Amino acid sequence: MTEKAVSEMSFEEAMRELEQVVGQLERGDVPLEDSIALYTRGAELKKRCETKLKEAEEKVAAITLDAEGQPTGLKPVEGL
């Protein structure tokens, strides 16, 4: 299985692996011990996906620029 810790995965990585895990488990050709490990992994991945899906907060900011066109800071944008 992938070395990367689930907590460091992007949504997409967690999603891909979750699909893989489900597929593997559904094929039913893994030994019982492994299938339990797979299930545990799958649950972790699902949790990660959930977390990433919950992080659906909109935050819009505009960059402020100096005379040279270099960014100097952020200013929140509202009402768009």
Place this chain on the structure above:
Amino acid sequence: MSDLIDDDASGVNAPEFTVTELSGAVKRLIEGEFSHVRIRGEVGRVSMPRSGHMYLDLKDDRSVISGVIWKGVAGRLATLPEEGMEVIATGRLTTFPGQSKYQIVIEDIKPAGAGALMAMLEKRKAALAAEGLFDATRKQELPYLPEVIGVVTSPSGAVIRDILHRLRDRFPRKVLIWPVAVQGTACAAEVANAIRGFNAMTTGGAMPRPDLIIVARGGGSIEDLWGFNEEVVVRAAAESEIPLISAVGHETDTTLIDYAADMRAPTPTAAAELAVPVRMELLGWLETQSARLTRALTQGVGQRGQRLRDLSRALPRADALLDGPRQRLDGWGERLPQALTRSVQLRRVRLSDTSGALRPAMLRRGLEADKRRLSATAPRLPTGLQRVVDARREALGRRADRLSIAPLKADLKRKSDDLLRLSLRLSDAGGRQIDNWSKQIEALERLRETLGYKATLQRGYAVVRGDGDVVTSKKSAAQAASLEIEFADGRLTLGGKPPRKKPKDTPEQGSLL
């Protein structure tokens, strides 16, 4: 101005100008005559210093006119003139008295028809494509779910609103807006700067680095969109390490940034759709996955349980498994004693068969035969031995006979004779040698006698000695105390006693006294 008295050039009455007067006159003339002209030509060298003013040449196949576009005008232009572009410029002529030059101050400049602009665009596109900036291999994959989206566009207007709305519907995200002018002279430089600026941000820096960039602008004329055809924008988009979606103009408008972008969206709204997945769909998907996961495990365990039960049913009873072997054991157990008895009997028969031939009489017969052979041979033993000794003795005798004294004696005699002969020869030879030597000696003696003074004495000479020494002169004879004359038959002493009779020490003492 004119001084008739000092005018020494006779016949010339034309007025005399100063340089400034003449330059001023020319300036007035030109600016009056060409205060508003339209001129068609090809753009030559273009330069745009930091001042913001733009300097360029307009030329045809024979002539060149310098031109200037002041900063304020340049900012308003829909299309910035570029080298090689066929244009129509409107403006007024002015002169530079300080440099004896004139130029056109351009108030408006446009491509000479859409054809000229498109021709130019095609040329640039071909050049950039040849560089590989549009290659499919350069395209990056868009992130599935970007955390931060950078949007390069005008901060006010429908475009950013469309994008934000669509993002909100699908999957609310963090959005950074980099405000830029989306048309006019500043547009290209600002857009390029924004793309580079987003790329220069560091993940986890003061400003979160976007993992996706959208460059967006609403629809407009080709001139309005021209900034997105500029080389600097195309290069910035091609070089962007952050995946980039271009959404410039409407679906039918295509600008060069679309070719360099990793993905082209027909509209800003479409860009938002390409940028993020739909959250609700993902939640649904996740639920499905979760259900499948649980079901798969449950099913897996359930199936295994069923299989276990099935197998255990199919498994025969332990007793039944043992029945067969147990019966076999019984059978063999019964046959074992019989087999043993039979085996012993068989061996006994073989033993008696073998031992039947083994009787004492047979052994005795063997012994007697051997004894007879021994007694027959024994008497022959001494005679045989005697024979061998006799034979050896005879051989010895034969050899001793051949060992006789006579040959030895003969040999001894022969050797004695040889010795005698040799001795005789030796003594003969010795005698002869001695005779020879005697004769030689006699001869030598005779010679000596002949050569010696004694023989001379015989012939009447005498030897005179004075005081024992031979005297050869009268002077020494006179000095001698005594003289001795030797003749052949003896010596005669004259004068004193012969010196030899003097006692040995006397003369010495005498001489001393």
